[in-house]
Amino acid sequence: MTTPSHVDVRDLSVTVRRPDGTLLRIVDSVSFSIPRGEVLALIGESGSGKTTIALSLMGYARGGAVISGQIRVGNASLDGVGPASLAAQRGNRITYVAQSAAAAFNPSRRIIDQVIEPALIHRTAAAPAARERAIGLFRALALPTPETIGERYPHELSGGQLQRLMAAMALITKPDVVIFDEPTTALDVTTQVEVLQAFRRVFREEGATGVYVSHDLAVVAQMADHILVLNGGKVREQNSAATLIAEPQDDYTRMLMSAAQPVVQAITPPAPKAATPLLEIDGIFAGYGPIDREGRPANPVLSAVSLSIGKGAALGVIGESGSGKSTVARVVAGLLTPTAGTVSLDGEVLAPTLAERTREQLRRVQIVFQNADVALNPAHSVGEILARPLRFYHGKTGADARRRVNELLDLTRLPSSVIDRRCGELSGGQKQRVNLARALAAEPDIILCDEVTSALDTVVRGAILDLLGDLRRDLGLAYLFISHDIATVKALCDEIVVFYKGTRVEHGTSDAYAAPPYHPYTELLITSVPELRPGWLADYPYQPVAPVANVTQSSDICRFLQRCPRSRQGLCDIAAPPLRTLENGSRILCHLDTSELAH
Amino acid sequence: MSGSASAQRPTWIAPLRLIAARIGAALLTLLLVSMVIFAISGLLPGDAAQEALGQGATAGQIAALRHEMGLDQPGPVRYVRWLGGIVKGDPGTSIVANQPVSKIISERLPNTLRLAALTSMVAVPLAFLIGVFSAIARGRRLDRALNVLTLSMVALPEFLVATLAVLLFAVKLRWLPSIALVPQEPTLGEFLRAYTMPVISLAVIVVAQMARMIRAAIIAELDRPYVEMARLKGVRPGRLIFRHVLPNAIGPIVNAMALSLSYLFGGAIIVETIFSYPGLASLMVNAVTSRDMPLLQACAMIFCATYLLLVLIADTVAILANPQLRKG
Numbered sequence: 001m002t003t004p005s006h007v008d009v010r011d012l013s014v015t016v017r018r019p020d021g022t023l024l025r026i027v028d029s030v031s032f033s034i035p036r037g038e039v040l041a042l043i044g045e046s047g048s049g050k051t052t053i054a055l056s057l058m059g060y061a062r063g064g065a066v067i068s069g070q071i072r073v074g075n076a077s078l079d080g081v082g083p084a085s086l087a088a089q090r091g092n093r094i095t096y097v098a099q100s101a102a103a104a105f106n107p108s109r110r111i112i113d114q115v116i117e118p119a120l121i122h123r124t125a126a127a128p129a130a131r132e133r134a135i136g137l138f139r140a141l142a143l144p145t146p147e148t149i150g151e152r153y154p155h156e157l158s159g160g161q162l163q164r165l166m167a168a169m170a171l172i173t174k175p176d177v178v179i180f181d182e183p184t185t186a187l188d189v190t191t192q193v194e195v196l197q198a199f200r201r202v203f204r205e206e207g208a209t210g211v212y213v214s215h216d217l218a219v220v221a222q223m224a225d226h227i228l229v230l231n232g233g234k235v236r237e238q239n240s241a242a243t244l245i246a247e248p249q250d251d252y253t254r255m256l257m258s259a260a261q262p263v264v265q266a267i268t269p270p271a272p273k274a275a276t277p278l279l280e281i282d283g284i285f286a287g288y289g290p291i292d293r294e295g296r297p298a299n300p301v302l303s304a305v306s307l308s309i310g311k312g313a314a315l316g317v318i319g320e321s322g323s324g325k326s327t328v329a330r331v332v333a334g335l336l337t338p339t340a341g342t343v344s345l346d347g348e349v350l351a352p353t354l355a356e357r358t359r360e361q362l363r364r365v366q367i368v369f370q371n372a373d374v375a376l377n378p379a380h381s382v383g384e385i386l387a388r389p390l391r392f393y394h395g396k397t398g399a400d401a402r403r404r405v406n407e408l409l410d411l412t413r414l415p416s417s418v419i420d421r422r423c424g425e426l427s428g429g430q431k432q433r434v435n436l437a438r439a440l441a442a443e444p445d446i447i448l449c450d451e452v453t454s455a456l457d458t459v460v461r462g463a464i465l466d467l468l469g470d471l472r473r474d475l476g477l478a479y480l481f482i483s484h485d486i487a488t489v490k491a492l493c494d495e496i497v498v499f500y501k502g503t504r505v506e507h508g509t510s511d512a513y514a515a516p517p518y519h520p521y522t523e524l525l526i527t528s529v530p531e532l533r534p535g536w537l538a539d540y541p542y543q544p545v546a547p548v549a550n551v552t553q554s555s556d557i558c559r560f561l562q563r564c565p566r567s568r569q570g571l572c573d574i575a576a577p578p579l580r581t582l583e584n585g586s587r588i589l590c591h592l593d594t595s596e597l598a599h
Numbered sequence: 600m601s602g603s604a605s606a607q608r609p610t611w612i613a614p615l616r617l618i619a620a621r622i623g624a625a626l627l628t629l630l631l632v633s634m635v636i637f638a639i640s641g642l643l644p645g646d647a648a649q650e651a652l653g654q655g656a657t658a659g660q661i662a663a664l665r666h667e668m669g670l671d672q673p674g675p676v677r678y679v680r681w682l683g684g685i686v687k688g689d690p691g692t693s694i695v696a697n698q699p700v701s702k703i704i705s706e707r708l709p710n711t712l713r714l715a716a717l718t719s720m721v722a723v724p725l726a727f728l729i730g731v732f733s734a735i736a737r738g739r740r741l742d743r744a745l746n747v748l749t750l751s752m753v754a755l756p757e758f759l760v761a762t763l764a765v766l767l768f769a770v771k772l773r774w775l776p777s778i779a780l781v782p783q784e785p786t787l788g789e790f791l792r793a794y795t796m797p798v799i800s801l802a803v804i805v806v807a808q809m810a811r812m813i814r815a816a817i818i819a820e821l822d823r824p825y826v827e828m829a830r831l832k833g834v835r836p837g838r839l840i841f842r843h844v845l846p847n848a849i850g851p852i853v854n855a856m857a858l859s860l861s862y863l864f865g866g867a868i869i870v871e872t873i874f875s876y877p878g879l880a881s882l883m884v885n886a887v888t889s890r891d892m893p894l895l896q897a898c899a900m901i902f903c904a905t906y907l908l909l910v911l912i913a914d915t916v917a918i919l920a921n922p923q924l925r926k927g
Contacts, residue, residue, distance in 0.1 A: 091832030
C-alpha cells in the first residue's frame with residue numbers, strides 16, 4: 001500500500017520583477033514530496049533558492065515575488081488561495097524556525113507570550129493548556145528552568161536558548177510541517193551540537209515532518225532523511241541522505257562536499273624567526289565599560305594575553321563567541337585601549353589609541369571585518385572605496401590611483417567592471433574581496449582578519465581562503481586570523497591559539513591540532529564540528545556537564561572548569577592550572593598531562 | 600544559564616535610576632537655559648528705565664529709576680535674585696503694566712493650555728491614524744496620497760492656512776467668527792465656534808509633522824525580522840501593528856509627539872495674532888517690543904520648561920516601554 005505523501009510540491013516556480021522590469025526566475029520548476037514524519041533538507045549556497053522554496057511552502061514570498069505551481073501540505077492546498085486562508089495555515093499547520101532567533105523574537109514581549117501566540121490566534125488551545133504544552137516542549141528541548149524561562153525577555157537569553165525556544169514556538173500547534181531555516185548557522189559549534197541534539201530528540205517524540213534548510217552538508221546529514229541539492233533555483237540532485245553522501249551523482253554536490261573541508265595549498269613556513277617578531281602582544285588586559293579605581297573595566301574580556309607573529313606568518317585565533325578573540329584584533333588595531341600590556345610592531349611599542357599612532361604605523365597594520373556590508377560605505381563605488389586608502393597612505397591620486405585600483409582588483413581577482421559599482425550590487429564573496437582589497441591598498445605588513453569567512457558559503461569561503469593563501473605567498477603578508485571555525489583556521493594558519501573566556505588555553509602548530517592530546521576545551525571545539533556522515537550526531541559522546549556547585553570566583557582557577565568533562569575534583573577546583581608543554585610541542589593551560597589527555 | 604540565581608533586586612530600581620538621571624539632566628538644562636535667557640535679554644537694545652520714562656526724561660530721573668528697579672546692580676546679583684524669584688513663583692513685576700508678572704501670566708496661561716490641549720486632542724489621534732495607515736500601505740496608493748497630503752501640510756505656512764480659513768469660514772461662508780473671543784460663560788456651541796479655526800490652523804502643521812515621524816518609526820520596525828516572523832505565525836495585520844510593532848515603536852513615537860506638541864506653546868504666535876487670541880506667545884512678543892524684561896524672561900522660562908517636561912515624559916514612556924531599559 002502506498003501512503004500518499006504528506007507534503008507535495010509540483011512545478012514550484014518563484015519569479016521576481018527586477019528594477020528594470022524584466023522577470024527573473026529565482027526558483028525554477030522544483031518538485032518534491034515528503035512522507036509523514038520525515039525530514040527533507042534543502043541544501044545549496046546563498047542564492048540557490050532554498051529559503052525561497054521553504055517560505056513558499058507557507059505561501060509567503062519576500063519582496064513581492066510571485067509563486068506558481070502546486071503546493072499541498074496535509075489536506076490543504078496553498079496555491080492560489082487568499083491571504084486569509086494563508087494566515088490560517090501559517091503558524092498553525094505549517095510553522096517556521098528562523099535563522100536568527102535573536103532577531104526573530106519580538107524584543108519587547110515575554111518569550112512565553114510569543115511561544116503560545118500561534119496556539120491562541122489559531123485557537124488550537126486555550127492559554128493554560130498552551131502554556132503547559134510550551135513548558136513540556138521547553139523541557140524536551142533541554143532548556144534550563146523550563147517552568148520560568150518563558151517569563152524572560154529575548155535579550156536575557158543566549159542565542160542557543162532562543163533557537164530552541166523558537167523551535168518550541170514552531171511545535172506548539174502540533175503542525176503538519178515545521179520549516180527550519182538555517183537554525184544553527186549563527187551559533188557556535190559547541191552550542192550547535194546541543195541545539196541539534198535537542199531538535200532531533202523533540203522531532204522523534206513529536207513525530208513531526210520537517211523541511212530543513214541549510215548550507216552545511218554535515219549538519220544536514222545529521223538531521224534529514226532526504227536531501228535535495230539546489231543551485232541557481234534548480235534541483236541538482238535529490239536522494240536519501242545516506243545515498244547522497246555516500247555516492248553523490250552530481251558534480252555540484254561533489255563540489256559542495258569538497259568545499260566543506262577547506263584545503264589551502266601548503267605554504268613553506270617563513271624563514272626562521274628573526275630576533276624580533278613582526279607583531280608582539282605582551283600581557284594585554286582589556287575589556288569594556290567604565291574603568292574602576294584599580295584599572296579594571298566593568299566587563300573584563302582579555303586577561304594576560306601574549307602572542308607573537310613573525311614576518312609572513314599566519315596565526316589563527318579560535319574560540320566561541322565571547323571568548324575575546326575579536327577583542328584581541330581591536331586592541332592590536334588601536335580601536336580599544338588596553339588597561340595593561342603593550343602591542344609592538346617590529347620591536348617598536350605602538351601607542352594604545354589610533355590617534356596617537358603615526359600614519360606609517362597605521363598603514364602597516366590593517367583590519368578586515370567579518371561583515372563587508374557594514375564595513376564598506378554603501379554610498380561609495382568600489383573605485384572610491386579603494387582610492388581613499390591610496391590617497392591617505394600613499395598620496396596617490398588621479399591616473400596613478402586609478403592604475404593601482406585596477407591592480408588591487410586584479411590581485412583580489414575581481415573583474416575591473418566592478419570599479420564603478422556600489423557594494424550593494426555585488427555578491428557576498430565579491431564584497432569580501434573588495435573588503436580585502438581595501439586593506440591591501442595600504443600595503444600592510446599584517447592584516448587582522450576578524451571572521452572574514454564566517455558569513456560566506458562554503459564554496460565562496462574556499463575561494464577566499466585560497467586568495468588569502470596566495471596573497472600571503474606573493475606579498476609576504478602576515479595574518480592574525482580570527483575565526484570560530486577550526487577547519488578554516490587549520491587550512492590557512494601555521495600556528496593556532498585557542499581562547500576561552502579571554503585567556504589563552506592552548507597554543508601550538510596547526511599540525512598539533514590534527515590529533516589528541518589537546519586542551520579539553522580544544523577537544524570540545526574539535527569534536528563539536530559535525531562530520532559528513534549520517535549518524536555522527538547519534539554517536540556524539542559529549543553530554544552537557546553539570547556545573548560544579550559553589551565554585552569560588554577566584555580568577556586563578558581554570559575558567560573552563562564548569563564545562564570540562566575531564567575535570568578532577570580536589571585538583572582543578574583548587575589550584576590554578578599550570579602552563580605545560582605537551583609532547584607535540586603545544587603549550588596548554590591545564591592540570592592534566594599528555595598521557596591523561598591522549599585518549 | 601545564569602541569571603536565575605542572581606539576587607532578586609526590586610525591578611523598579613533600574614528604570615527609576617534612569618528616569619531620575621533624566622530629571623536631573625532636565626533640571627540642569629533648565630538652569631543653563633535660565634542663564635542664557637537672562638544673559639540674552641540683557642543684550643537686547645534699549646533700557647527699561649529709558650523706555651518707561653519716555654524721550655523727555657533727564658539722566659538723573661533715569662538713573663533714579665534704574666536704581667529703584669535694581670538695574671544698576673551687577674549682572675550675577677540680578678540673576679540670582681531673579682532666579683530665586685522664579686523658584687518661589689514670583690518672577691518680578693512687569694515694567695510696562697506695573698503688575699506682578701505672575702498675575703499677567705496666570706491670565707494668559709490657561710488660554711494657551713486650553714488651545715494646546717484642544718489641538719492635541721485633535722492632532723494626536725489624527726496623526727497616529729495617518730502615520731499607521733501610511734506605514735502599513737507603504738509604497739501603495741494610499742501611502743502616496745497621504746504623503747502628498749502631509750508634505751503639503753508641512754509646506755504650507757500657517758499664516759496662509761489661518762488666513763485662508765478666515766477667508767473661507769468667516770468671510771465667505773460666515774459660519775465662524777474671525778476672532779477667537781470666548782465669552783465669560785460660553786455655551787458648547789460658542790466654545791466650539793471660537794476654537795475651531797485656531798485649532799485647525801495649528802493642527803495642520805502639527806499633524807503633518809507627527810504623522811511623518813510616526814510613519815518613519817513604524818516602517819523602521821516593519822523591516823525587522825520579528826515582523827516577518829509574526830506574519831509567518833499567521834498574525835493578522837491589526838494584531839501585528841498593535842501587539843507586535845507598536846510596543847517597539849512607542850519610544851520614537853512619543854518623542855516625535857513631544858517635539859510637535861511643544862510647538863503648540865511657543866509656536867502658536869501667528870495663530871494667536873491672526874485670531875487675536877490672548878495666549879502666551881503673543882504676550883511674549885509684546886514683552887519683546889516693550890522691553891518688558893521680567894515678563895519676557897518668565898515667558899521664555901515657561902516655554903523651555905514645557906519643552907523639557909514633554910521630552911521628559913516621552914523619555915520616561917520610552918524607558919518603561921523597553922524591557923531592556925526597564926529591567927536594567
